[in-house]
Amino acid sequence: MSLPSELHHGKASRLAAVIWLACLLLAIAVLAVRFMPLISGQGQSPIETNILKLLPQNQQDPLAQKAFEQIAGAMEDKLLFLVKAPDDATAVKAASQFSEQLTSLDWLTDIQGKITETQQQAWGKLFYPHRFSLLTPEQQQRLSSQPATQTQKVVQSVYNPFSGVTANELSNDPFLLFRDYLQSLGQQAGQFRLDNGFLISRQTAPDGQAHSYVLITARLSGSPYSPSLQARLPELTLLEQTIAHTDFNGQQAQVLHTGVLFYAAFGTQSAKDEISTIGLGSLLGVILLLLIVYRSALPMTLALVSIGSGLLCALAACLLIFGKVHLFSLVFGASLIGVSIDYAFHYLTDRLAAGSRWNPVAGLKHIFAAITLGLITSLVGYLSMLVAPFPGLQQLALFSAIGLTGAYLTVVCWYPLLAASKVHDAPLPQLRLLNAALAFWQKPGLRYLLPSAILLAALFGLYHVHYDDDIRQLQALPEGLQTQEAEIKAVTGMGSTQQMLLLRARSEQALLTALSQTDHQLQGLKAEGKLTSFTSLGTYVPAEVQQKLNFELITQLYRSQGDKLAATLGMKQAPVAPEQFAPLTLTEFLASPASDALRFLWLGEQELGEDSAGKFASVVLLSGVNDARAIKALAANNGDISFLDKADEISSLFGEYRIRVTELLLLAFGLIYGLLTVRFGWRQACWVILPTVVASVAGLAVTNLTGLPLNLFNLLAVILILGIGIDYSLFFAEQSRHKELAGSASQATPARQSTLLAISLSAATTLLSFGLLALSHTMAIHSFGITVLTGIIVAWFLAPVSMKNLSTRREGA
Amino acid sequence: MTLTRLLTALVIPLALLTAPTFAATAANTETEQAGITLQQLQQTLAAHELVKGDFEQVRNLSMFSQPLSSSGHFVLSRQQGLWWQQTQPFPVSLVLTKNKLSQQFGTEAPQLMNADENPMVFYFSHLFLSLFQGDTQKLQEQFDVALSGDADNWTLALTPRTPPLTQVFTSIVLKGDENLDKLELTELRGDSTRISFTDQSHPSTLTQEEQSVFAL
Structure with a gap:
């Protein structure tokens, strides 16, 4: 060439x-x-920070991909706050002040502090007209087997001053069925109640003390990954600090928060910080080196x-x-x-x-x-x-x-x-050192001994290394955010997991039936403690068939028990059975303001091929899954249900990536060796590639020393070792070849010296860049750095073995 | 997202109170008469650790051909809660504590409910407990309060200020002297519930039976 x-x-x-x-x-x-x-x-910034964008989309199942996107889209712009105080009154006061101040931030919308009257009534308005088609499973059982107990229940409730049965309710729903139905839907609310319009819960905090927590939510006006939005975050921090420093009649309050924004902002910030320190450190190091050497x-x-x-x-x-x-x-x-x-x-x-x-x-x-x-x-x-x-x-x-x-x-x-x-x-700087290093490699046997020794040690380390592709291991999340999220999760029962079931069916009604069947199974798993809760549209909209059955049970109840109830309570008129069956439709549900927060569960009619399992799809969100196997088994039993777990999927993708990268690396080593044989012959090519091979193995084995499992990023680092390491030995091989062609030994020494100086400089700059990467708090970057660090040192150290006839030609020092 | 599920699920139980709604009544401002102050009333009612007596409840609803009456005994303990022992027209034993509600019909096994599991169930129960205890401080959070009369014959008129109560009651009136004697709840359509308390006494300790009743 x-x-x-x-x-x-x-x-x-x-x-x-x-x-x-x-x-x-x-x-x-x-x-x-x-x-x-x-x-x-x-x-938008042309720089993407969302780590998920590195990953391929779910190609096997476009619907699953769509489900993920819809759910993530519905979740990512939410912010959740808990105002924490020693007593209810302080919590409400602080929450009231905080939610008021939040409205001053123009990048937040839908701030939900105080629940308005309209919001409180939205659910009633939606369900009330359909009260004769809605029953809880318990009510269905009672009405079909012992309807008389329902009459008894009504009589007892009317006398009970604590039940809150008003004349208004009794005349519109004489058998008091609707209150129990709403109650059962409300059961998911867990431990929250309304206090002055705020959602409040009194619970024992991690510190063992009882605290009052008020829930406030808000929505971002843009993407949490948008840098301009992240830049406004300090405004929110200031408001939170104001609350923390306010005296509420001698009591203190505190704001806890969680949401994708906080994690995204942290990620961007730490990436920025690390890139700037690493970039700056590397740049300064390079400048200094160049000034000293040249x-x-x-x-x-x-x-x-x-x-x-x-x-x-x-x-x-x-x-x-x-x-x-x-x-x-x-x-x-x-x-x-x-x-x-x-x-x-x-x-x-x-x-x-x-x-x-x-x-x-x-x-x-x-x-x-x-x-x-x-x-x-x-x-x-x-x-x-x-x-x-x-x-x-x-x-x-x-x-x-x-x-x-x-x-x-x-x-x-x-x-x-x-x-x-x-x-x-x-003379070249550090000439003595360069000569000493070159002379070192002239010692017979070292050329075989050292690489073998390092390789053996590295292989030994590699043997003990284990893989872990779990993405959760790779995320270095700030401790403060994590403890806040843990406390919020303990109080509200809401986690940030993205585990879900995807259900599909041929028609809307078939899907609603499938949803209610799945709900029933999940209810069972919940009772066994295999998951904490789930959110399903089936809970809110029963299939029409079921509603028809409910309607018949209710009319039956009016006919058989109406007179008895009227007689017992002394009603002027016996309750009259409803005449018209008015089922709650999914369309109506989805159009109601009440379903605002649930609408994203519905994926609707899909444009899919004829042979696909079903055209209509919906998602059931799962939270607190303790036994993923039980959920997987549930999904495995039914072809129309799939269990989706983003973290799991990403982790398995990482595993796939890792295997693929390993294969590609082997392929690259093969190709490069092939190239080298063309120029150097197979023997010399072996020597040229050897340092890089040893360096790569050592770079991977070093993770054994740090005690961290091996992941994809260590392998990505090997790509870099390959690119750089080969260069080091190539230059030695090239200059010895050059010298051989020239046939003059006198020029060999300065050429070797300058080569060694050049690769030493290059190794030093590489180490400056990646030695700093190993200090990163982001596990992925750290893994990458530590492997490069080790690999480059080894590749640089062993590079001279690629010189031709190294030990036969003795060069004076 | 799960948080919004929580929000929606939470407000559901309230919806039952509000099905058809009417405009909220105008709010009264708090006034204090010369005879007795709210603070004094609070002190009077809090003076006794225990109140025991009989009750009679009359629910006068327009849909009934005649008022619905019930009667029995009650025990109100500042520490423990309320035992509502209805004897007429059928026996029911209700025990309400800070975080539990037990209901026993005749000789059937009692049904126990936990406030932690569904605090909204306790919304009304706790309101009633505040009424019985004359907890003016707590009541002021949700009602506009007007107090009149003197220490021997006072009237406390409560006007709901916030939903859901504004959609249920026009007023709640408490009357009494050393004790709470009468409680009258008037609903929006004019239907009313009156509870009167008689034969009230102030024993210093709970009996063995009462203690076991409160130990839910």
Whole structure:
């Protein structure tokens, strides 16, 4: 491989530089178009932070995907607050003040503090006209087997001053059936009651003290992932602090909160913080290194130009292709700093070593083969990831590949022009250290001994390593938010799980029947403690068949018991049986303001193929699932029911990803080895690839030492080790090959020294970037960092073994 | 989402009170007569740890051809709660404590209900407990209060201020001296319920039987 002859001519090389400049300007234009609206505060950020967007959609079941989206959509913009105080009065006072202040935040809508009269009546208004078609299962049983007990119950309730039976109620519903029906629906309310219009509950807090909790909810005016919305969060924090610092007649109150927004904002913030510390640390480290080694600002500027142009191309290309760039791709893209700068290092170190003999075009020629081969092997490594059907991996692969190519082109097209000036003759810095390191590898046997020893140790570690794909393990959630959520969950019984059943049927009525059957089964599981609660439309809208049965039972009751009731209570007129069957329809239910919060459970009629299980679908939300197997068994018994568990699904996806990445890595190693054999022959190719193989195994095995389970992100790190590690040994192999072709041993030593210096610089910058990543609190980033850290150290250390005939040619120190 | 389920489920029991609604009555402002203050009334009624006596309840509903009467004995303990022992026209024993409600018909097994399981059931029960105990502080949260008369013959008129009560009662009137003697609840359509208390005494301790009744 040699430099294309056109580049030897100044004209052609100038042309290449101009073309490349045009490409970069184009990339800048693309970015400007996308980011401009942000500056004026409009439009969505083209940077995606939702980790779920990295994952493929559920392709097997589009309906399941739709269900997830609908449920997530209904949940993600909700905020839930509990105002906590030592007594009811303080809690209500604080809640009243807090909900009032919330209305001042224009990014919140539907603030639900005090329940209005209209809201209180909405349910009554919806169900009341249909009271003769609605019965609880208990009532159905009683009315069909012993209707006389219902009469007895009415008589007792009328006398009981505590039952609250009014004349109004008695004349509209003489058998007092409706109150029990509503009561049974209300049972799900758990431990809350109304106090001055606020929902309040008195419970023992985790600290063992009894507290009063008032529930307040609100909705965001936009997506919780929107950065502009997240930026307003401090306004809310301020309100919460105001409440905490207010004195309510000598009592204190406190606001607890939960909601996707708080987690999303935390995620964005910590990602931002980490990227800026890591990015800044890496940048400062690189600048410092370059200044020390090259003793001039020019190389530093050049290096930054190549990195910058790489990132620019990658970002622009990704935005063009995917519309958005995921934060993770950006973080991973930071690895470009570690890889692409290598090309600059080799060129600049050559320039440093050449001193006054420097010829910019010859210099490029000198390293052209090595960096081109380095680029090709890296591209093979990255692009093999493109095969995977996972959008996250694809974006990542493309981002890295394009960024790398961009940086490479900058070196090839611009460096000979930009770095034409010569430097003063001076020995390479740390020459003694470099020589000592090179001499170290001349010791016979070390070439076999050291890699084998490291490999053995790593394999031993790898043997003990275990996998854990559970996504819940990967989320580093802030402790404060988690304890608040736990307390809210304990008080309200509401968790943030996204476990659900998806039911489908051929018709609306069949679906309602299926829902009520499932409800019945879930009721049983609930009684066994296998889940805490569920939310199903079946609870609210019985199938018409069932309503008809209810209607018949009720008319039967009026006929058989009406006179008896009238006689016992001395009614002027015996209650008259209803004449018209007026069932509650789903359409009516969904149109009522009362069903506002439940409407999202209905997926409605689906445009699906003829052979699909059913056209109508609805979701049953589950919470507090203690025994997922029981739920799965319920779903397995019926082809029209599926159990959906987002966390589970993501975890299994992660597992799939992990296996796929492992396969692709093996494929990439194979392809790269194939490439290397073409250039170096199979024996030498073995030596070139060996350090990277050992480094990869060691990088994975190190997780054993940290005690953390292995996950997908460790494997993603191996992609990086592959890309960078191969370069290290490649340069050694290339320069020894070059020297062999030249047949002169005298030039070998400076060349080796400059190679070792260049790869040491590159390893140092990579470690600066990823050593910091290992400090991340985000488990995924930490896993990634720790593997890269270990792998790069090993790859750098072992790289010299790829020099040809290492131990036979002794070089003086 | 589950939180909204909670919200909706919660307000359901209230809906039964409000089926057909009428405009809420105008609110009265609290007035204090020269004879007795609310604070004094509260103190008077709280003076005795135990109140025992007989009750007679008359429900005068227009749909009945004649008023519905019931009578029996009651025990009101400031600490324990209320034991409502109806003897006529049929025996029922009701025990209401802070967080439990027990109902026993004749010799049947008692039915026990827990406030924790469904606090809305206790909404009315607790309102009644506040009425019986003359807990003016608690009542003021939900009613506009007007007190008249003197310590030997006072009248406390309550006008509901917040739903759901505004949709049920026009007024609740309490009358008494050292004790609460009369309680009259008037519903929106004019139907009324009167409870009068007689033969009231103030023993210092609960009997063995009463203690076991309250120990639910």
